[in-house]
Amino acid sequence: MDQLNVKEQQEFQKLVEQKQMKDFMNLYSNLVSRCFDDCVNDFTSANLTTKESTCISKCSEKFLKHSERVGQRFQEQNALLMQNLQKR
Amino acid sequence: MDQLNVKEQQEFQKLVEQKQMKDFMNLYSNLVSRCFDDCVNDFTSANLTTKESTCISKCSEKFLKHSERVGQRFQEQNALLMQNLQKR
């Protein structure tokens, strides 16, 4: 990214912010898909059963904790990778 | 959406129209993928067998009817959800 000048960096920053809402919505819909897929498999009624509802609740909390942890590791590994590339 | 003024609504409308072709193409390629995956699994010849061809025909018609029904329910549920949110 160090090839961008100041003005370009500002433009790029705007782009990043623009994408953040998208990223959040992406996370959200991935979470819904995942927990719906893993927890809801009984279609004998139109409403969630208590069991399904409990499953969804645990699944979504766990998914958020999961993606938070993966996000932290991702940033660490990415920083490490950048360091190694600059050493070359 | 009610936070957009008239001019913004028009802009948004344009955007929606712009996306419609994309949506249609999306539906189309999902359909091809789905029916190809479910119906074509014999690679002893380069052309579709009669059995595969019949399967694709039924699969694609069924997929369209399926997504039409899901679309109707989706709109109903969405309208219901909006109503409930406005009551709050």
Next chain:
Amino acid sequence: MDQLNVKEQQEFQKLVEQKQMKDFMNLYSNLVSRCFDDCVNDFTSANLTTKESTCISKCSEKFLKHSERVGQRFQEQNALLMQNLQKR
């Protein structure tokens, strides 16, 4: 595509070039995902085993050869399809 005039064709050409980097990155991340999924399934250590590393190496080379072949056939079939459509 023959409905575009010269100026539009130039615009379109720009668009195509713009997308090429995206396509390459797409190929790259599909490759990483595929080979990671198929080759890495042991999480008793934080580093790739020799076996995993060999698998990734073969998997990635094979994936490139695979997508190259599919690309050639795709172009041939597409050219054939265009010919048939123009004959009508």
Next chain:
Amino acid sequence: MFGLGGAAPQVSSQQKLQAAEAELDMVTGMFNQLVSQCHNKCINKSYSESDVNKQEALCLDRCVSKYFETNVQVGENMQKLGQSGAFMGRQ
């Protein structure tokens, strides 16, 4: 749609439109997901008929209904978790 969007004082037209577009893309994406997931859960893949039969239709209706309930519940869960400060700065 989905009640997202919220109140944001003093944002430009461009920002509002970008938010609206992001929301539109999400709703479209969710619809496509729904079509795909309910197909997996309800449609018989032997394709002996081209119609969605009664049993499949009933399953689809319930599938959509349960998907919306899931969606609402997940939204509520996320808000609760966000308020409890259990997560990042996301939310």
Next chain:
Amino acid sequence: MFGLGGAAPQVSSQQKLQAAEAELDMVTGMFNQLVSQCHNKCINKSYSESDVNKQEALCLDRCVSKYFETNVQVGENMQKLGQSGAFMGRQ
């Protein structure tokens, strides 16, 4: 590509380019799908060799060929169903 695009009298340059872009994205998307699906159907995942062997290559060629046939057939089916008025307003 795929013969979509059709005749649309009096559309602006911008609209034509948007349609062309949507079509380009679809063709790219379909190619990626094809790569993924034919990999699933033809390639041995034990990766004992880095070459696509003869049997796999033959399978791939047929896979692409059948995919195009499927594509054409689905297009024809959709047109027929559209004309019969069996569907929405889509199409």
Next chain:
Amino acid sequence: MFGLGGAAPQVSSQQKLQAAEAELDMVTGMFNQLVSQCHNKCINKSYSESDVNKQEALCLDRCVSKYFETNVQVGENMQKLGQSGAFMGRQ
């Protein structure tokens, strides 16, 4: 990020920004893939608890680490194959 981008003399601001955007999209896409793949490989889907337990956490850390190693190795493989001229013009 990922060390892509490389040296390109005399490119316009617009081109640089487009390249940066493409790279950002790729990193985001890869992160999403990583979240999904490590979930599949490490997280117990019975959801008897809402916490990521110790064993799962350890698995996730290693999963991310191995994913990055895979990423670097694939990049090196592709460069080697590109230089050997074994492939198209791609690369």
